[in-house]
Amino acid sequence: MGAITISGLGKSFGTVEVLKDVSLDIADGEFLTLLGPSGCGKSTLLRIIAGLERQTAGSIAIDGRAIDGLPAKARNIAMVFQSYALYPHLTAARNIALPLTMRRMTPWQRLPLVGSLLPGTRGLRAAIGRDVAGVAAALDIAHLLDRKPGQLSGGQKQRVALARAMVRQPAAFLLDEPLSNLDAKLRVQMRAELTDLHRRLATTMIYVTHDQAEAMTMSDRVAVLMGGDLLQVGPPRRIYDDPETLQVAEFVGSPKINVLPGRMGRPGLVDCLGARLPLGVPGGPDVALRVAVRPEALVLARPDAADCLRGRVRHIENLGSDCMVHADVEGAADPVVVRLDPEAGGRLARGTPIALEIPPHRALVFDAEGKRLRPDAATARLRRAGA
Amino acid sequence: MNRQQSLTVALLRHAVLLAGAVIMLAPFVWMISTSLKPPNEIFSTDLSLLPRKWFALENYGKAFTKVPLLRYLLNGVIVTAGIFAAQLLVSLPCAYAMAKLRFRGREVMFTLVLVGLMIPAQVPAIPRYVMLYQVGLLDSYAALILPFVVSAFGIFLMRQFFRTVPDDLVHAARLDGCGEFEILWRIMLPLAFPAMVAFAIISVVAHWNDFFWPLVVVQTGDLATPPLGTLFFRNEEAGSDFGPLMAGTVVITAPLVLLFLGAQRRFIEGMTLTGMKG
Amino acid sequence: MAAASAAAPAAPSPDDRAEARAGYALAMPAMALLFVVLLGPSLAVVVLSLTDWQLGAPRMNFIGLGNFEQLFADRVFWRSFGNTIVYCLVTVPGSVFLGLGIALLVELAPAGRTFYRAAYFLPVTSTLIAMAVVWEFLLHPSVGLVNLALEAVGVKGIDWLKNPDVALLTLAGIGIWQSVGLNMVLFMAGIQAIPADLYEAAEVDGAGGAWDRFCTVTWPMLGPTTLFVTVVSSIRSFQVFDTVEVLTKGGPNKATEVLLYTMYTEGFSFFRTGYASAVTVVFVLIVLTFTLAQVRLGDRRTHYT
Numbered sequence: 021m022g023a024i025t026i027s028g029l030g031k032s033f034g035t036v037e038v039l040k041d042v043s044l045d046i047a048d049g050e051f052l053t054l055l056g057p058s059g060c061g062k063s064t065l066l067r068i069i070a071g072l073e074r075q076t077a078g079s080i081a082i083d084g085r086a087i088d089g090l091p092a093k094a095r096n097i098a099m100v101f102q103s104y105a106l107y108p109h110l111t112a113a114r115n116i117a118l119p120l121t122m123r124r125m126t127p128w129q130r131l132p133l134v135g136s137l138l139p140g141t142r143g144l145r146a147a148i149g150r151d152v153a154g155v156a157a158a159l160d161i162a163h164l165l166d167r168k169p170g171q172l173s174g175g176q177k178q179r180v181a182l183a184r185a186m187v188r189q190p191a192a193f194l195l196d197e198p199l200s201n202l203d204a205k206l207r208v209q210m211r212a213e214l215t216d217l218h219r220r221l222a223t224t225m226i227y228v229t230h231d232q233a234e235a236m237t238m239s240d241r242v243a244v245l246m247g248g249d250l251l252q253v254g255p256p257r258r259i260y261d262d263p264e265t266l267q268v269a270e271f272v273g274s275p276k277i278n279v280l281p282g283r284m285g286r287p288g289l290v291d292c293l294g295a296r297l298p299l300g301v302p303g304g305p306d307v308a309l310r311v312a313v314r315p316e317a318l319v320l321a322r323p324d325a326a327d328c329l330r331g332r333v334r335h336i337e338n339l340g341s342d343c344m345v346h347a348d349v350e351g352a353a354d355p356v357v358v359r360l361d362p363e364a365g366g367r368l369a370r371g372t373p374i375a376l377e378i379p380p381h382r383a384l385v386f387d388a389e390g391k392r393l394r395p396d397a398a399t400a401r402l403r404r405a406g407a
Numbered sequence: 408m409n410r411q412q413s414l415t416v417a418l419l420r421h422a423v424l425l426a427g428a429v430i431m432l433a434p435f436v437w438m439i440s441t442s443l444k445p446p447n448e449i450f451s452t453d454l455s456l457l458p459r460k461w462f463a464l465e466n467y468g469k470a471f472t473k474v475p476l477l478r479y480l481l482n483g484v485i486v487t488a489g490i491f492a493a494q495l496l497v498s499l500p501c502a503y504a505m506a507k508l509r510f511r512g513r514e515v516m517f518t519l520v521l522v523g524l525m526i527p528a529q530v531p532a533i534p535r536y537v538m539l540y541q542v543g544l545l546d547s548y549a550a551l552i553l554p555f556v557v558s559a560f561g562i563f564l565m566r567q568f569f570r571t572v573p574d575d576l577v578h579a580a581r582l583d584g585c586g587e588f589e590i591l592w593r594i595m596l597p598l599a600f601p602a603m604v605a606f607a608i609i610s611v612v613a614h615w616n617d618f619f620w621p622l623v624v625v626q627t628g629d630l631a632t633p634p635l636g637t638l639f640f641r642n643e644e645a646g647s648d649f650g651p652l653m654a655g656t657v658v659i660t661a662p663l664v665l666l667f668l669g670a671q672r673r674f675i676e677g678m679t680l681t682g683m684k685g
Numbered sequence: 686m687a688a689a690s691a692a693a694p695a696a697p698s699p700d701d702r703a704e705a706r707a708g709y710a711l712a713m714p715a716m717a718l719l720f721v722v723l724l725g726p727s728l729a730v731v732v733l734s735l736t737d738w739q740l741g742a743p744r745m746n747f748i749g750l751g752n753f754e755q756l757f758a759d760r761v762f763w764r765s766f767g768n769t770i771v772y773c774l775v776t777v778p779g780s781v782f783l784g785l786g787i788a789l790l791v792e793l794a795p796a797g798r799t800f801y802r803a804a805y806f807l808p809v810t811s812t813l814i815a816m817a818v819v820w821e822f823l824l825h826p827s828v829g830l831v832n833l834a835l836e837a838v839g840v841k842g843i844d845w846l847k848n849p850d851v852a853l854l855t856l857a858g859i860g861i862w863q864s865v866g867l868n869m870v871l872f873m874a875g876i877q878a879i880p881a882d883l884y885e886a887a888e889v890d891g892a893g894g895a896w897d898r899f900c901t902v903t904w905p906m907l908g909p910t911t912l913f914v915t916v917v918s919s920i921r922s923f924q925v926f927d928t929v930e931v932l933t934k935g936g937p938n939k940a941t942e943v944l945l946y947t948m949y950t951e952g953f954s955f956f957r958t959g960y961a962s963a964v965t966v967v968f969v970l971i972v973l974t975f976t977l978a979q980v981r982l983g984d985r986r987t988h989y990t
């Protein structure tokens with residue numbers, strides 16, 4: 021069982037506040053990803069949950085029981101480190117066996133030489149050996165058990181580290197960027213394997229990454245952490261389609277979401293670089309806004325169409341399956357990126373004038389502080405009727 | 408550079424280095440050579456390496472009977488082993504705590520270690536002597552070992568080494584259920600083996616060869632360490648019976664020299680670190 | 686929310702205290718011993734240097750800087766001080782430059798490297814006292830190898846250890862013989878640490894000859910090593926004692942009296958504890974100056990991997 025409740029968690033190193041009032045409920049058996057740029061406090065949060073670091077505020081509970089006072093070894097939580105942290109002087113088998121040795125055997129039984137003479141030691145060792153063999157078989161590393169970490173490849177070390185975490189059947193797994201040291205191809209493969217493993221074990225996993233592809237493909241829910249603030253928690257799709265803040269919208273998605281300057285026009289309408297969008301967001305006239313549109317949401321319009329962004333093609337990236345068109349748009353500071361199918365993109369060339377239409381239901385509006393503005397209920401109904 | 412030039416350079420290099428090596432090794436060679444010669448050959452003026460009449464048995468026999476050479480060597484082993492064992496036992500936990508544990512006063516303690524590192528070995532000699540005199544321990548193994556049971560250099564060296572062990576490894580061990588002592592014993596010690604060898608070499612060489620302190624505290628011949636024993640031997644001979652004297656010095660120098668020739672790389676690496684020691 | 690987090694406990698948790706407790710438990714024995722056998726006695730030397738105590742005397746009086754006044758008025762002390770300086774001025778440059786030269790020659794080519802390194806390093810590890818006895822025999826005026834060898838090439842030998850003009854230099858020579866190997870390996874490590882592409886760059890830039898390469902790459906890159914070796918050698922030479930005690934006992938006529946030897950005789954032959962402590966204080970002040978420099982340099986250049 022491993023439902024984890026984090027409430028009001030804060031952490032400062034001296035005067036530097038690394039985590040600010042983080043609250044989060046993780047259900048038993050859930051796969052939750054902590055997503056954020058490097059340095060945002062992800063590892064710190066994980067290490068606090070593990071009991072390796074001490075919070076300066078707030079508390080953590082597992083299955084309703086506060087664990088704040090417990091040392092790491094009493095928390096029944098396993099962790100897989102980015103560097104794998106395998107003991108270099110021990111074979112894979114003894115690496116995996118160590119957590120069991122420490123838990124099941126008394127200090128006397130653990131003693132070299134003397135320990136093996138004590139009653140029960142041999143039986144315990146045999147049982148530990150069986151458990152290690154079982155985990156190794158499940159992870160397909162049985163043939164590596166006699167090697168030391170120095171003789172293992174990155175992917176193999178990864179599996180041994182996973183085995184060491186799994187062997188004692190913890191209440192929850194914490195994984196700190198476990199795939200970041202692998203090459204791209206292996207990373208994709210391990211992604212699938214980890215998801216599969218989670219399904220089989222049905223144990224809570226908190227997975228830390230700065231890679232949004234991992235977050236999007238593996239998780240039940242994603243928690244976006246930036247600058248020590250938990251900005252949004254939700255299923256991957258929601259984080260992508262329905263971000264709460266501009267920061268989240270900008271961090272998630274590749275290529276990055278286009279952010280355009282906007283301004284409140286007549287009630288319910290937003291002026292955005294010549295396009296008038298019936299977005300129905302609340303706010304007085306002339307309030308500055310930001311309008312964000314994902315590259316795949318923009319639509320190529322006829323050059324003479326009204327209510328469009330206008331500009332010229334600056335650069336075309338043909339990726340085979342898609343075509344990314346970068347266009348200089350009048351009034352926009354950065355080039356606007358549009359994702360087109362290769363056929364449509366192929367018809368364009370550098371310098372071609374283009375017009376881009378923003379479908380109103382795909383536009384995300386944020387206020388000047390980057391907070392999401394949603395259509396108020398009345399205008400939303402109106403809009404639905406209009407569409 | 409053409410071939411002929413480079414040949415000249417190579418020859419010149421060997422000529423200079425060989426000449427130097429002859430000077431460096433001459434004392435050793437001459438010591439051995441003399442230890443094999445009878446007195447009349449030693450006092451003759453012709454320079455020959457090998458004796459005409461082998462006198463090794465007589466010289467070495469005399470060396471071992473005139474003074475208790477084996478006793479000196481045994482004392483050397485007891486003292487250096489005792490010192491190193493104590494230093495290890497005391498320094499390792501301290502070095503680990505200073506490298507990996509957080510507690511108030513850690514930095515102050517480390518500063519004290521650095522201060523200790525800078526104090527030349529002879530400075531605390533007088534108060535140490537007074538202390539041992541007052542507790543009546545002068546002229547004993549305790550007097551030879553106790554002042555060196557803690558080594559600031561050992562703490563410093565091992566701490567620096569432990570700091571290179573990734574924190575993640577310590578954290579993984581904590582999650583796996585190890586206490587601090589077990590982390591030290593199961594994880595850090597095996598990893599620190601090379602550093603411990605370096606420390607062992609430095610400590611053993613320093614205390615096997617130490618002359619000042621045994622000279623100060625030892626009066627009876629039975630407690631003499633090898634260097635002090637050599638001096639006793641020399642004084643006994645009044646500098647005339649060179650054959651046995653040289654045999655004695657061969658015996659005294661042999662252990663470290665053989666150790667060095669057996670593990671040259673480690674010895675040199677280890678001794679290079681002594682530069683850090685005051 | 687802010688109120689909630691402000692109310693949450695910020696005091697050190699049981700686990701933090703457990704870590705601190707473990708830290709103290711592991712560090713304290715060493716620190717206590719360090720104080721008893723090293724730091725305490727070293728402080729005591731300073732205190733004793735301000736007293737007139739003689740070992741075994743029933744009482745001691747604080748006499749302020751009296752010992753130092755006496756010391757600075759003593760011709761023997763100045764002789765001893767001067768001798769120590771001269772010894773250093775000969776030994777340090779001698780062993781540093783010879784060490785550098787040998788290291789450069791050895792590193793020039795792989796042939797014979799291991800042999801040369803071992804040969805030059807051997808005196809560093811061998812028991813100096815035993816070797817001093819051997820040197821005494823080698824320097825014997827009539828049957829010693831040195832004079833025999835000199836006579837073989839037609840030079841008249843001298844009594845190296847009894848002649849007041851050369852005795853100190855003789856000891857310095859033995860000092861160089863003993864320490865040059867250590868300097869050599871320190872320099873060899875420094876030379877090996879110079880990236881090979883620097884030489885290639887120098888060659889491209891037109892520094893082709895051996896001398897040019899030495900001037901443009903090797904010597905500048907060895908700067909920190911040289912400084913470090915010099916400081917280490919200075920500290921070691923300042924501590925010269927063994928050869929003096931065995932070979933000359935400070936003679937002839939104080940020609941080889943050095944600071945540590947003065948300290949030893951005052952402290953452990955005449956038992957003038959206070960006075961000997963004052964000598965120690967002077968000695969330590971000089972060495973500490975070097976050592977402070979050394980530790981700062983050492984931090985920069987030593988890597989533990």
Ligand SMILES: Nc1ncnc2c1ncn2[C@@H]1O[C@H](COP(=O)(O)OP(=O)(O)O)[C@@H](O)[C@H]1O
Pocket residue numbers: 033038056057058059060061062063064065
């Ligand atoms: N022990 C520490 N002392 C001081 N600052 C730290 C410490 N550990 C982490 N930090 C700081 O906390 C911030 C978050 O670190 P971390 O949690 O490792 O980030 P992430 O894992 O998201 O990349 C960083 O700015 C880092 O410099």
Ligand SMILES: [Mg+2]
Pocket residue numbers: 059062063064196197
């Ligand atoms: Mg991290």
